[in-house]
Amino acid sequence: MRNYLVFTIAAPMASFGMKYDPGEWRNSSNRPSKSGVLGLVAAALGIEREEQARFDALRDSLGFAVRVDQPGQTAYDYHTAQVPPQKRNRRFATRADELAVPKHELKTVLSTREYRTNAFATPALWFRAGVIKAHFSLWSIAAALKQPRFNLYAGRKSHPLMLPCAPEVIEAGDALAAFTAYDAATERLANFQEAYLGRESDPKRRPAATIYCDADDPAAASSTRIEQRRDVPESRTKWRFGVRQEAVIAPRGGQT
Numbered sequence: 001m002r003n004y005l006v007f008t009i010a011a012p013m014a015s016f017g018m019k020y021d022p023g024e025w026r027n028s029s030n031r032p033s034k035s036g037v038l039g040l041v042a043a044a045l046g047i048e049r050e051e052q053a054r055f056d057a058l059r060d061s062l063g064f065a066v067r068v069d070q071p072g073q074t075a076y077d078y079h080t081a082q083v084p085p086q087k088r089n090r091r092f093a094t095r096a097d098e099l100a101v102p103k104h105e106l107k108t109v110l111s112t113r114e115y116r117t118n119a120f121a122t123p124a125l126w127f128r129a130g131v132i133k134a135h136f137s138l139w140s141i142a143a144a145l146k147q148p149r150f151n152l153y154a155g156r157k158s159h160p161l162m163l164p165c166a167p168e169v170i171e172a173g174d175a176l177a178a179f180t181a182y183d184a185a186t187e188r189l190a191n192f193q194e195a196y197l198g199r200e201s202d203p204k205r206r207p208a209a210t211i212y213c214d215a216d217d218p219a220a221a222s223s224t225r226i227e228q229r230r231d232v233p234e235s236r237t238k239w240r241f242g243v244r245q246e247a248v249i250a251p252r253g254g255q256t
Helices: 034-045 052-061 095-099 138-146 175-185 187-201 218-222
Strands: 002-006 009-014 062-070 073-083 107-127 168-172 210-214 225-235 240-249
Touching: 002 138, 002 175, 034 052, 034 062, 034 107, 034 138, 034 225, 052 062, 052 225, 062 175, 107 138, 107 175, 138 168, 168 175, 175 210, 175 218, 210 218, 218 240
Parallel strands: none
Antiparallel strands: 002 107, 002 168, 009 107, 062 107, 062 210, 073 107, 210 240, 225 240
């Protein structure tokens, strides 16, 4: 048995990035990434982007799982933007700096961005085995999610959350049991789900949810397969992500 922090991410529009190099097509996953959820937690705790050591502590200390209650529908946005040419050892701190280069150097790039509308997901976090000391606890994170230092959003600043995160610390044997206990413990969340999802809030009408979790959680024994996902934040300044093993737990008789 161990403690799990379970909470809700729901937004009328969301962007769950899964492609990490800029390009013409910026797609969205059907669920929040580990880096995205850790970023949301960091915002709640008031961790600045420059505080790499504090963010690394979150990354190294916490295990991750997410249940996709509703993946949402896809929406698209077409962009044209002016950007300066890339040069070695040249970086820009702001968009204004990019546009301050001589006009003849600016180039036009085209991109299509994918979003999710009416997305609803339930993440879970826990302390990994062997973590000796951390400067935060699951309870302090829960308190921060209730009263965040910075605004919380689903992938982009233009995508604020629609519902309270409703965090709860649950004692359970694995992530699956934690999600089940969370549903039972947060009756008020069921009321939010009914208002938000409408008829789909009825468990008999709503499709069973797929769960994705770190492969070292005991729940992985129930998985249908193990995948690799590149969403472990390694460097904020270099925008670099590492790979982790993720167990996919599909609903019985269902497809992911």
